[in-house]
Amino acid sequence: MLAVEGRGSVADAGWHETLIEVFKGAGISLVTYVPDNVLRPLIDGVHADPYFNVVPTTREEEAVGIASGSIMAGVNAAVLMQTSGLATLANVLASLPSVYQIPVVMVVSERGVLGEFNRGQALVAKTMRPILDSAGVDHCTIRRGDELRFMAERTILQALYTRTPAALILSPLLTGGKTIKK
Amino acid sequence: MQQETSTSAGLMNRFEVTKRIVGMLKAEEAVIGGIGNTNFDLWATGQRPQNFYMLGSMGLAFPIALGVALAQPERNVVALEGDGSLLMQVGCLATIAMVAPTNLKMIVFDNGMYQITGGQKAATGFGADLIAMARGAGLAECAWAADENDLEEKFARALATPGPFLIGVPTDGKKAVATTDRDPPRLRESFMRGIGAK
Ligand SMILES: Cc1ncc(C[n+]2csc(CCOP(=O)(O)OP(=O)(O)O)c2C)c(N)n1
Numbered sequence: 001m002l003a004v005e006g007r008g009s010v011a012d013a014g015w016h017e018t019l020i021e022v023f024k025g026a027g028i029s030l031v032t033y034v035p036d037n038v039l040r041p042l043i044d045g046v047h048a049d050p051y052f053n054v055v056p057t058t059r060e061e062e063a064v065g066i067a068s069g070s071i072m073a074g075v076n077a078a079v080l081m082q083t084s085g086l087a088t089l090a091n092v093l094a095s096l097p098s099v100y101q102i103p104v105v106m107v108v109s110e111r112g113v114l115g116e117f118n119r120g121q122a123l124v125a126k127t128m129r130p131i132l133d134s135a136g137v138d139h140c141t142i143r144r145g146d147e148l149r150f151m152a153e154r155t156i157l158q159a160l161y162t163r164t165p166a167a168l169i170l171s172p173l174l175t176g177g178k179t180i181k182k
Numbered sequence: 183m184q185q186e187t188s189t190s191a192g193l194m195n196r197f198e199v200t201k202r203i204v205g206m207l208k209a210e211e212a213v214i215g216g217i218g219n220t221n222f223d224l225w226a227t228g229q230r231p232q233n234f235y236m237l238g239s240m241g242l243a244f245p246i247a248l249g250v251a252l253a254q255p256e257r258n259v260v261a262l263e264g265d266g267s268l269l270m271q272v273g274c275l276a277t278i279a280m281v282a283p284t285n286l287k288m289i290v291f292d293n294g295m296y297q298i299t300g301g302q303k304a305a306t307g308f309g310a311d312l313i314a315m316a317r318g319a320g321l322a323e324c325a326w327a328a329d330e331n332d333l334e335e336k337f338a339r340a341l342a343t344p345g346p347f348l349i350g351v352p353t354d355g356k357k358a359v360a361t362t363d364r365d366p367p368r369l370r371e372s373f374m375r376g377i378g379a380k
Contacts, residue, residue: 030252053252055281057245058273065242065274069214069249072234072370074379077249095238096246099366 011174012145016042019107019168020049022152023078026160028105029053030070032063033080038109038175043080060085061092067104068096076160078105083112086167087124090131093165098136101163105156107170110141114172117180132167139167142174192329193354196291197223200262202330203289203337204230209258211341212250212377216243216263218298220291222358224262231376235362235369241271244278244288251283254377258285258341265292265306272315275348279320284344287337293353301355313350324348 012018019042023031031046032055033039046052057063060081067077086108097104112118112125132139140155142148152168159166172178196219204213204227213233215221220243221235234250236243247261268275268290278286294307306312316324323340327333327349340347363369374380 030249055248055252055277057277059271061239061242062245062271062274062277065239065245065271066249066252066277068242069246069251070253071249072246072374072379073212073250073253073377074374075253092239092242096236096242099237100370101367102370 011143011176012148015145015148015170015174016045018148019152020045022149022156024051025153026076026105026156028076028078028156030055030067030075030077031080032057032066032077034058034060034063034085036080036082036085036109036111038111038170038178039080039082039107042107060088064089064092064096064104068100068102071102071104076103076105078107080107082109083128084121084124087127087131090135093131093135093137097165102165103159103163104165105159106137106165106167108167109170109175110172111178114177115179128169137165137167139169141169141171143171145174148174193352194327194330194333195356196220196293196351196353197226197356197359199291199330199333199351199353200224201227202334203260204228206334206337206341207260210377211258211260212247212254213260213262214243214247214250216241216261216267218264219358220262220264220267222361225362226358226360231372233376234373237362237364237366237369241267241274243267244274245271247286247288248274248278248281248283250377251286252281255283255285257377258287261286261288263288263290264297265290265294265312266296266304268312269305269310275316275319275321278346283346286346287340288346288348289337289351290348291351291353293355295355297355297357313348316348321346321348324350326350326352
């Protein structure tokens, strides 16, 4: 047993409310997702807000497809997932939003770091940034509550201006992450 | 609708069927063509500005079409997909049944194989029934077309009736009659202009 156990102190308890405001500012009104425990307040938040059309999907690939169609038809869209979801996406990111220049916005809750208890998740996490870099997806990692709004707003704005898909990676430093419950 | 398996019905040609379907579109409906032969034959029917041609992302024709349908609920959106591709993303049928978009009309061409990669037999060639799977996913309006006339009838009803529809087309083994342009930004630009999103 480890002597020290993570308790996941939350850096910014309102991170999900900020993201919802940023989505609205960017006209992102379609949200698709495969669930993640850390993203729960954001998922609950978009479900509860009539501004959003929310579609849970069976795979992250499907979610990116739906978001791509929506954006091409004039409605901006975001896809919510965890690290392991992103790791399933290399082919689809490279062959759809990247080459077709469709600014799909992804919000990825970062698992596999800072107190991860599952070795598989830790290994999957190592694939995430290389996949994003090689598939031509811009990304930033958000760690601090005081930087959240600026980074999220500007990264999404840049994605829309440059017609490039982008990922906001939410560090456990921001969200509190997930640790083994005692 | 009556259920019929793909093996008991006559085989149709993908290009001929696509031509008939496109010929029935009178209201600037969007059409999303799946990877390979499906969008090659769509291309060969004439490049309507409302057509979108998918050059990769195997299996995503229906999800992309769902996104278009949700963003433009006043426009009918037609999605064309191959059986191997639908098998790869078959979960999307459950999503579509759950969301139940009024304006999404889907066609699956079932040739029982992965034709473009060399004709390897797919599970559909051994009896997997995509229409039965769709019904199991919760799609009420799904059926195999018996022949071209039946297909036209079913497609006309789908266009005129709110709700998601899936029509299965037992398809012959003929190759696609053309290939698409391979310039994704141009294909996307043209589609966006075609559906008034640009
Ligand atoms: C993820 C992925 N796996 C494999 C391929 C290779 N591939 C391209 S088209 C295709 C077959 C598509 O089969 P189907 O949808 O039935 O169409 P058909 O070729 O029979 O017309 C395959 C396996 C690919 N492009 N992407």
